[in-house]
Amino acid sequence: MQLYNTLSAEERAQLIEQAGEKRLTLSFYAYAKIENPEQFRNDLFIAWNALGALGRTYIAHEGINAQMSVPAENFDAFRDTLEVYDFMKGIRLNVAVEQDDLSFLKLTVKVRNKIVADGLDDATFDVTNKGIHLGAKDFNELLNDPDVVLVDFRNHYESEVGHFKGAITPDVDTFRESLPIINEQLQKHKEDKKLVMYCTGGIRCEKASAYFKHQGFKNVYQLEGGIIEYTRQVKAEGLESKFIGKNFVFDHRLGERITDDIIANCHQCGKPCDTHVNCANEGCHLLFIQCDECHEAMHGCCSNECVDIIQLPIEEQRRLRKGEQKGNLIFKKGKSENLKFKKERNVFEEIVPVKVAKVTEIRKKKAERKIYVAQGEHYFTKASVAQFIIENKELNIGDQIVIQGPTTGEERMTLTAMKVNGQNVEKAVVGDKVTFEVPFRIRLSDKLFTIVKND
Structure with missing residues (x-):
């Protein structure tokens, strides 16, 4: 019985290309009481592996959080593997705005303490007492209310490339950091303002809205399905997109373009750009924004030191990075000393977007x-x-x-x-x-x- 991956990412990519099949990138989550997360995890892995599903899933006693790549022809069969569980009947699957057959190359299903690292003690408040959910049309209309305070509950590297107009965008590395910051800044508005929040797919707001209601905020709203579902509804209903730029995603694509607005800059030369890359030096792997010209000049690296390293023999590179722990540094691009044009932003700063006629992206899906x-x-x-x-x-x-x-x-x-x-x-x-x-x-x-x- 296979319960873990047996192929490398490279081998899987080759098989996908050989098959020539279309795949769908999607995400979903559900809060529920799961008595045996380990058994639930194994059952899902067996069912999904048989369908050729790939992706990253976290399971805990509190529920499930998943980002997946599924063969298009197996989409209905994949949904069936979810709906055998009562708490996932009719579950919304957020299908990606842009598709890439290679968005995920492994099937990873892990048991965690929580499906989102929020740093909260759930026993101290009612996690089911959530904010009012809003569809795209109602969300747009509510944003016209002068008493609205709109908050982005994503991290700095996400909001830097795209966010809703007028949103507060905390300069934080993690979701758990944003909760006390926003709570402190908005203390005086608990009763007179409408607190409206959003995130990528909705899962962070599920917990955040309940937390802020527990903190005494009287009027709490959240964007149903996050930016992904909002974009789908905007297109389907012909609405104005009040989200500008790109929606950062945690897979190979690193972003989905929502509008042609460029609100970020290359961290190496300062020109308008919103293309995220990871440093080509595997011992660094820093996430940062890099334009095409800098990508070519720097060979995909964040610094001259990393350029020197990638020219060494592979075995020497492996020796140099052995034992190095870079996981906590990958997303700290705004704090890296290697990057000249990093932004120091106030969370209330309004960013003026740059319109471009044609957007080129290094990490867009393969041509x-x-x-x-x-x-x-x-x-x-x-x-x-x-x-x-x-x-x-x-x-x-x-x-x-x-x-x-x-x-x-x-x-x-x-x-x-x-x-x-x-x-x-x-x-x-x-x-x-x-x-x-x-x-x-x-x-x-x-x-x-x-x-x-x-x-």
Whole structure:
């Protein structure tokens, strides 16, 4: 019985590309009393693994919090694995604004003390006494009320690239830090102001709204489903988006574009930019904002020291980072001494966005994907001809192809001519043995892929 991953992220990425299947990135959460989190965790892992679902899920006695990547064809079956549990019947699945087949590359289901690290003692207040939930239309209308105080309960690296107009954006590294800060700053407005809060998918506000009601705030509201669901409703109902910029997400994409407003800057040169990257030096891995020009000049690194390190042999890099604990530093980009143009923001500061005609993003979804087609069968040395057996999809003249293997590496070419049974053909189908000239030697372990450009 498989209860843990057996493939590396690299192996999983290759399998996804070979399959050529469309995947959906989604998230969901539910607060509920779970008696045996460990058993619940194992049951979900077995069910999800069978469906090819990937992602990161936290389970605790208080509920479940998940961010997932699911094959599109298995979406309904995935929902069925949730709805067998009473507390998840009819659960809302927040489907991502932008899709990337490689958003998650492992299935991780962990048991934790809490599904969100909030630092609160739940026994001291009624966690079910939550704020009033608002859909996108009602949320937009309420923001016109002069008595509203709008608070972003995400972290500084999230709100820096996108937030609602006029929102208070605490300069904090974690959710738990924001709760006492906001509570202290808004003490005098407990009764005369409407406290309206939002986060990425809604889960942080579920706990925060109950906490602030316990602290004596009389009028507490929260955005139903967070920024993700708000954006879906805005598009579906033709509403104005009062959220500007990008919505930071905790997967490979690192962000979903909501509007073309750029409200952040490159941390290395200062030009308008909102593309998050992780430093290419694995021993650093710092999260920061980097424009295309700096990305090229700095080789994806945050400092010259890291550029020097990534040019060392891989074994030497591993030796240098052995035993280093960088987990707590990854998200502290605003405090890094390596970054010249880091922002020192007051939480009440209003940021003027920059409009751009075309947004380019380093970490946007891949511009292409590889689809597995054929397995290497033979190489005719004298004629420099390769033979492949078509196992998946058809192969056509004019296709952009990749021949890949452990010895061959990755070779790309355009298919201009090929034969099946000695006859020139325009198309080869599953079962055909196809031959064509190649300027390199192939091996039996080589695989042939076609390149498909994403829109």
